[in-house]
Amino acid sequence: MKLGILETGQPCEALRAQFGGYADMFAALLGPEFQYHRFDVQALELPGAVELCDAYLVTGSPAGVYDPLPWIAPLMDFLREAKGRTRLAGVCFGHQIMAEAFGGQVIKSPKGWGVGLHAYEVLDAGRFIGGTRQVSLIASHQDQVVTLPPGARVLAGSHFTPYAALAYDDGMSVSIQPHPEFSTAFAEALIASRTGGPLTLGQGEAAMASLSAPNDSLRVGDWLRGFLRG
Numbered sequence: 001m002k003l004g005i006l007e008t009g010q011p012c013e014a015l016r017a018q019f020g021g022y023a024d025m026f027a028a029l030l031g032p033e034f035q036y037h038r039f040d041v042q043a044l045e046l047p048g049a050v051e052l053c054d055a056y057l058v059t060g061s062p063a064g065v066y067d068p069l070p071w072i073a074p075l076m077d078f079l080r081e082a083k084g085r086t087r088l089a090g091v092c093f094g095h096q097i098m099a100e101a102f103g104g105q106v107i108k109s110p111k112g113w114g115v116g117l118h119a120y121e122v123l124d125a126g127r128f129i130g131g132t133r134q135v136s137l138i139a140s141h142q143d144q145v146v147t148l149p150p151g152a153r154v155l156a157g158s159h160f161t162p163y164a165a166l167a168y169d170d171g172m173s174v175s176i177q178p179h180p181e182f183s184t185a186f187a188e189a190l191i192a193s194r195t196g197g198p199l200t201l202g203q204g205e206a207a208m209a210s211l212s213a214p215n216d217s218l219r220v221g222d223w224l225r226g227f228l229r230g
Helices: 013-019 022-030 072-082 093-101 184-194 201-210 217-229
Strands: 002-007 035-040 055-058 087-091 105-108 114-122 134-141 143-147 152-157 165-168 173-176
Touching: 002 022, 013 184, 022 035, 022 217, 055 072, 055 093, 072 093, 087 093, 087 217, 093 105, 093 143, 093 165, 093 173, 114 184, 114 201, 134 184, 134 217, 152 173, 173 217, 184 201
Parallel strands: 002 035, 002 055, 055 087, 087 173
Antiparallel strands: 105 143, 114 134, 114 152, 152 165, 165 173
């Protein structure tokens, strides 16, 4: 099965050298059953046709969906074209740009940074992860979806991030704000690199301490793998 990874950003050079890029992290999470095709969206590389891959996944990015960057509008056009025709999944920035492209709104949240291990209440276990009422995943974001797109259903959320996981009425599109692809080691290195700017020392210490608790990245990875397979 061909899975198109729409890469909308990369870790900094030092972290990429140690942990790989976001596409590498998703390949490790989802496993060898997919044939991975990478598209450098920031270089304006997008699939020439929706049918080129069986499903697509949009990665995280340091960019905001509201930034005046030349690749944002073409990516949203592609997502609108693909919606309902193939399976789509988005994570972090991918979650946000899917919501924006499909009629919602994303802003830089006045709540500030969501970083470290966050717990989310599962609101629709039938579509998300059955048998549990809560999942814990690593978060790293300032932007949030604040207006739901038409036809979107909330799968999971928290007080800090009410719209943390969404499913769409076409039945072929889902997205989540936190990062199941982040290992604890990568999250530790990322938080350390940001503590003192843009994270305060207190934010960095609290986020680092939260990572010692168990997280559900493998369970969410299993769910995401099953969704993409259809």
